[in-house]
Amino acid sequence: MSTTSFEALICPLDGDSLHRKGGAWQCETGHGFDIARQGYVHLLPVQRKRSHDPGDSKEMVAARRRFLESGHYQPIAEAVARTVLVSVAPDATLSCLDAGCGEGYYLRGLESAADTQALALLGVDISKWAVLAAAKRQKAATWVVGTNAHLPVQTSSLDRVLCMFGFPAYAEFARVLKPGGELIQVDAGPDHLRELREVIYPSLKAPRVEDDGAPEGFSRVGRETLRYTAELESAEQIADLLAMTPHLHRASAEGRARAAALEALTITVDVTITRFIHAAD
Structure with a gap:
């Protein structure tokens, strides 16, 4: 297995x-973007920011890192890696983007699972704190502060x-x-x-009806449900899980207090993994 940087990037300005070139990425027009000493590049123009420091905070990123390193979501990482690698020619270099990569957990899992498969990896996240954490852990990949709404990536350049x-x-x-x-x-x-x-909400909303369709430009080729239970054995693990989810901000102060009072909790992990194939134009 060999992992290389993904280099088919585009200038976010033009x-x-x-x-x-050396310690920066440059376009022919003359725009330059310095590569930070940790190895990532910032390709999010100020006009595309909705706040001074968008995305997950430094504290949220740290909570996610601690929780993920506890292994509770490892079955998800393993299932995703299997799905990414299915039917890939062994002599090909697979280019893969994690869009909203966080601190890089799932790309590291993919690298670990790849065995002899060559990979070119790219992680993009709007949080500079997340990208910084990812770049520190996985040097061979390319890490970019950017937005999924305007990916700084060349057209038709990715396999996954x-x-x-x-x-x-x-x-x-x-x-x-x-x-x-x-x-x-x-x-x-x-x-x-x-x-x-x-624990944190007075009542739960009815689950959304599952959509069996596919977005424009895609065909659905498979869907897998992964379901298991995990034991959170400390108040710190429960707090970290809550901090890495949208529920931290959606819950009331009373709901957060009820969660903070817990010393242990058994949780259900229930996710769907859907494969969509991009149709040729």
């Missing part, structure tokens, strides 16, 4: 191809796109995928973290 519990930007995913490339989308199922949600 869309021209970027080329790595991962969208893990995120907000899919289907038009952009279709643009950057090669014809026949695949989007692997992971979403929470109806019982995902049910026990935690029952």
